[in-house]
Amino acid sequence: MAIKFLARAKVNLTLDVLGKRPDGYHEVEMVMQSVELHDTLEFSPAEKDIVITIEGMDLSPGADNLVYRAAELLRSRGCVRSGVKVRLIKNIPVAAGLGGGSADAAATLKALNQIWGIGLSMSELIVLGEQLGADVPFCLLGGTALARGKGEQVFRLPPCPPLGLVLVKPPFSVSTGSVYQAFRFGPAVERPDNQAMVEAIRANNILGIARCLANALESVTTRMHPELTRIKEKLIEAGAAGSLMSGSGPTVFGLTPDLASARSVAARYKKTDEKLLVTSVFNTE
Numbered sequence: 001m002a003i004k005f006l007a008r009a010k011v012n013l014t015l016d017v018l019g020k021r022p023d024g025y026h027e028v029e030m031v032m033q034s035v036e037l038h039d040t041l042e043f044s045p046a047e048k049d050i051v052i053t054i055e056g057m058d059l060s061p062g063a064d065n066l067v068y069r070a071a072e073l074l075r076s077r078g079c080v081r082s083g084v085k086v087r088l089i090k091n092i093p094v095a096a097g098l099g100g101g102s103a104d105a106a107a108t109l110k111a112l113n114q115i116w117g118i119g120l121s122m123s124e125l126i127v128l129g130e131q132l133g134a135d136v137p138f139c140l141l142g143g144t145a146l147a148r149g150k151g152e153q154v155f156r157l158p159p160c161p162p163l164g165l166v167l168v169k170p171p172f173s174v175s176t177g178s179v180y181q182a183f184r185f186g187p188a189v190e191r192p193d194n195q196a197m198v199e200a201i202r203a204n205n206i207l208g209i210a211r212c213l214a215n216a217l218e219s220v221t222t223r224m225h226p227e228l229t230r231i232k233e234k235l236i237e238a239g240a241a242g243s244l245m246s247g248s249g250p251t252v253f254g255l256t257p258d259l260a261s262a263r264s265v266a267a268r269y270k271k272t273d274e275k276l277l278v279t280s281v282f283n284t285e
């Protein structure tokens, strides 16, 4: 009998880059939001190996997969000898700025912590998750949160209103590392006002949230792929209250007051070679 876990994607409502750290990462401050779009992971017992099967997308099931790396990391931390079989059904586009790999890693840590009876606390899981990727700590917590440091310091925020989102994924992926490496401070960088975003969320002010959308990494990825600017404009023309690139991109999302209005924005959007996904914010298990 397999045990099922959902790994929900995330969008960045803001992303600010504050400086370069001695460890080569960048100091960031960002408001992150879980969304309903998710991968599904089914866990069943195995003698001693970690065996992954993947459906839905062409992705390596080997030791470089973040599900494998999460299982291996937890197994050594929990002194566990048994293996596990994981069926991964991928829906979240890969290397898209939606944290799909990080979400799968976080779901694997939570699931196996429970299944193997290791019993680590959320903060202990977050310390482990940080070793797998900067967005894994947020994916462990989920909901609406402020993240600092590399992304490993996560603080829960009041839940966002039930916003709708139209995710527009262009037909290419972007490596997180290459975007951060190319980041340069300067007038082209649109930096968010995180305090104003937190206030808008706290006040359930949808237009305020839309006005506060900003991502410092947009200046890098839109220089690599200028079509992203046009996608942002097309989402507004289709009726979105605001639009922004998520994370290091290339996914751009349009924000709407609710799921129904996201569906009508998607219907009006002038699609070319992009993939469209309609979803909504997700706040509680």
Ligand SMILES: C[C@@](CO)(OP(=O)(O)O)[C@H](O)COP(=O)(O)OP(=O)(O)OC[C@H]1O[C@@H](n2ccc(N)nc2=O)[C@H](O)[C@@H]1O
Residues within 6 Å of the ligand: 024, 025, 026, 027, 028, 101, 131, 132, 133, 134, 135, 149, 150, 151, 174, 175, 176, 177, 178, 180, 181
């Ligand atoms: C997830 C992978 C592939 O498995 O992504 P890619 O490298 O292919 O993009 C990474 O290698 C897995 O390593 P890890 O470095 O933990 O991944 P992430 O946290 O996503 O960060 C990718 C890279 O972005 C840069 N980065 C990320 C976050 C941050 N606050 N500052 C940064 O400078 C770093 O160069 C980092 O190495």
Ligand SMILES: Nc1ncnc2c1ncn2[C@@H]1O[C@H](COP(=O)(O)OP(=O)(O)O)[C@@H](O)[C@H]1O
Residues within 6 Å of the ligand: 059, 064, 065, 066, 067, 093, 094, 095, 096, 097, 098, 099, 100, 101, 102, 103, 104, 105, 135, 174, 176, 247, 248, 249
């Ligand atoms: N289970 C997984 N799902 C998605 N990407 C994965 C997974 N395991 C490893 N990866 C690798 O992680 C990188 C990007 O992960 P992902 O979280 O999808 O990107 P992003 O953070 O931009 O949304 C890709 O290079 C991909 O090959």
